[in-house]
Amino acid sequence: MTKDMALRVVPRPMRKQVEEGLRDAIMTGRFAPGQHLPDRLLCELFGASRSVVREAVRLLEAEGLVTTYPNRGPFVSFLSPAEAEQVYEVRGVLEALAGEGFAQRASAGERAELRRVLEALAALPPRGADQAALLALKREFYEVLMRGCRNPLVARMFETIINRNAQLRATSLSDPGRLSGTVAELRRVVEAIEARDAAGAWQACRDHVRSAAEVALRILREHERAARATG
């Protein structure tokens, strides 16, 4: 039992803190895409030494959030519409795989939990819902789904994939009227799962990602056009 205590007392090495801080800063947009991330800046920002910062950057690079150009250093990755489309394609199959696995392998308790989160989502006010609450619930939904599919590798890859388009997700969620569509799509997922219909769950998940992608890409392309017109 002291072991548990100790694990909590020294929960995370400095490196992890920098990793998480940097990841968070990029995903929330505090560091804009294309922005240069010199060592010095990160050292001061996190109060860490260069070695630690560089190791953290290397990890984020492997996750795709950061791109390093030789002799120029690390930059926040820029997500072009084409790349965003690729992200959604991959996310679609990963999510479908998770849905399929969940339908086959999740426990009755986990199925009930998924239903509970879905109903919480459905209970949100149709428009102008609290963005933070909505995001938290969607996160929870996926958390349950990924836990119940009994495939930690899928869960891990899904997490890194979703980090890459966290910014896009925010914009697609902000689309008024999107919530009801989301809930309807996820309801189909949950119903297929409760019917233990693996193929149905697969299809429902893929359809959900497809329509999320459509909304996000439409908005992204509009922004792109606006930016080009202004610039």
Add this chain to the structure above:
Amino acid sequence: MTKDMALRVVPRPMRKQVEEGLRDAIMTGRFAPGQHLPDRLLCELFGASRSVVREAVRLLEAEGLVTTYPNRGPFVSFLSPAEAEQVYEVRGVLEALAGEGFAQRASAGERAELRRVLEALAALPPRGADQAALLALKREFYEVLMRGCRNPLVARMFETIINRNAQLRATSLSDPGRLSGTVAELRRVVEAIEARDAAGAWQACRDHVRSAAEVALRILREHERAARATG
């Protein structure tokens, strides 16, 4: 013009060399799963400083080839049968996605190239074929497939996934008589692609991975049982 020379003479930073060397050493089995990788060892082995080695290890950690335990350092990841199964599940959907995309988007030249590699595979002697040649051809097949599917993200994720089970692949390829099955499965992939049948290519890819997984997992479980009985 000297610039071009210089760019080729010093193409890659030391860090990349260590990354690749370490990745290669793990994938070819020169570093066995479960083996401890102390900094000092890697420093001597690659003639690099600790900072460089640690950055490289961090990247391999993100790829899943290395696992770091707190205060114990990096170890070569061990792939349990359950984890191997997960790897194959993910590989299946990634490969299927690539096959689907290839059928839809590859150029005529790329389709011809895929056919060419397939016929080279089919021309190998049915048994006792040169392992190295076989592996090279399979690599080339996937290289063409991933290039032609027009989704670099899938290509990248597929590469890291396949690195994780490189050892297993060697064992599954060594199975006598497996080659003819492999060729037959890949032929179905190529034929679906040439017919521009995206759904068929998807299914053919997934089937191929499924049977590769069956062979590999059967062998892996036998090894596992033998190891337990001996140990």
Add this chain to the structure above:
DNA sequence: CCGCACGGTTTGTCCGTCAATCTTCCGGTC
């Protein structure tokens, strides 16, 4: 207006240091 040299900045790499922690082994105790 173009090109070129210059200086500041940043990267890529190496090295030494140091506390905290883990492993091992040794010796004492029951």
Add this chain to the structure above:
DNA sequence: GACCGGAAGATTGACGGACAAACCGTGCGG
């Protein structure tokens, strides 16, 4: 002889300085 505990050695995690090479912006000169 088995077991417990602590000292010794090794390793990690983290810090900071150092330095050559590469890059960038600036300003000078043609």
